[in-house]
Amino acid sequence: QQQVKQSPQSLIVQKGGISIINCAYENTAFDYFPWYQQFPGKGPALLIAIRPDVSEKKEGRFTISFNKSAKQFSLHIMDSQPGDSATYFCAASRSHDMRFGAGTRLTVKP
Amino acid sequence: DAGVIQSPRHEVTEMGQEVTLRCKPISGHNSLFWYRQTMMRGLELLIYFNNNVPIDDSGMPEDRFSAKMPNASFSTLKIQPSEPRDSAVYFCASSYAGTAEKLFFGSGTQLSVL
Numbered sequence: 001q002q003q004v005k006q007s008p009q010s011l012i013v014q015k016g017g018i019s020i021i022n023c024a025y026e027n028t029a030f031d032y033f034p035w036y037q038q039f040p041g042k043g044p045a046l047l048i049a050i051r052p053d054v055s056e057k058k059e060g061r062f063t064i065s066f067n068k069s070a071k072q073f074s075l076h077i078m079d080s081q082p083g084d085s086a087t088y089f090c091a092a093s094r095s096h097d098m099r100f101g102a103g104t105r106l107t108v109k110p
Numbered sequence: 111d112a113g114v115i116q117s118p119r120h121e122v123t124e125m126g127q128e129v130t131l132r133c134k135p136i137s138g139h140n141s142l143f144w145y146r147q148t149m150m151r152g153l154e155l156l157i158y159f160n161n162n163v164p165i166d167d168s169g170m171p172e173d174r175f176s177a178k179m180p181n182a183s184f185s186t187l188k189i190q191p192s193e194p195r196d197s198a199v200y201f202c203a204s205s206y207a208g209t210a211e212k213l214f215f216g217s218g219t220q221l222s223v224l
Contacts, residue, residue: 032211043114043201043215044153089153096141096166098210100153 003027004092006101013108019077021104023090026071030092030099035064035075038087038103047088048075080108114216116202122222128190131219133202134183141208144177144187145201147218153201159185160208192223 006023013019025033031052036044050057050064050073057064063076077084085108090101115134123129135142144156158166159179167177174193179185189196199220203213 032209034211041217043203043217044213045215046212049211093210096143096155096158096160096208096210098143098155098213102152 003099004090004101006090006104008104009102010105011107013080013106015080015082015108015110017080017108019075019080019084019106019108021075021088021090021106022072023074023092023101024070024072025092025099027092027094027099028071029094032093033064033066033073034091034093035062036089036091036100038089044089077106080106082108082110084108114202114204114214116200116216116219118219119217120220120222122224123192124224125193126191127223128188129192129196129221129223131187131200131202131221133185133187133216135185135202135204136206136214137183139204139206139214140182141205141210142179142185143203143205143210143213144185145203145215147199147201148197156187156200158210189221192221194223197221197223 034049035047037047038044048059048062061078066073087103089103117132142159147153155169157177162179177187199218201218203215
């Protein structure tokens with residue numbers, strides 16, 4: 001059972017553009033929503049995270065928008081750079097139980 | 111800190127052989143996770159240890175898989191006997207939160223079972 005649905009599967013953005021990745025979750029018991037960035041041959045690395053009592057969190061060029069009633073959250077990458085090209089995973093967790101989305105492969109063209 | 115260290119980085123073995131994957135978590139972290147990543151199923155939690163004790167092994171696919179954590183600085187994931195469908199990238203991750211929050215992943219072991 002897929003508890004976290006992520007879209008799009010792949011995304012191509014021009015340098016300087018905005019990248020937007022969306023996720024939806026099913027289990028309202030989840031209380032922590034992170035985004036991970038993964039480069040080829042590496043493990044996922046925590047990028048930014050949010051809790052359901054906050055609607056938005058910004059760290060540098062990365063922003064999470066959270067809609068608790070819709071059970072959706074999204075990652076916005078402002079001023080996208082070629083170095084941001086990677087696979088991004090959303091996730092939702094409660095305690096030790098972390099469920100990951102299927103991933104979005106982002107390509108930022110120079 | 112060197113981060114989470116996994117070995118080997120790549121493992122190629124034949125069906126039926128025993129495979130042992132190793133992990134050294136970040137010093138001071140009390141929670142350790144083993145994940146498996148495949149194209150078909152994405153990232154899946156296999157087993158979770160807290161303070162060296164297995165807490166949740168519901169993700170372990172079958173009895174061919176076993177995991178141990180004899181001390182706070184070492185864990186193993188063993189597959190015996192291995193099958194081609196076990197081919198995947200296996201990640202170890204650790205955290206100090208006692209939960210899956212703020213996980214630090216290793217670079218993974220790419221396992222190929224022929």
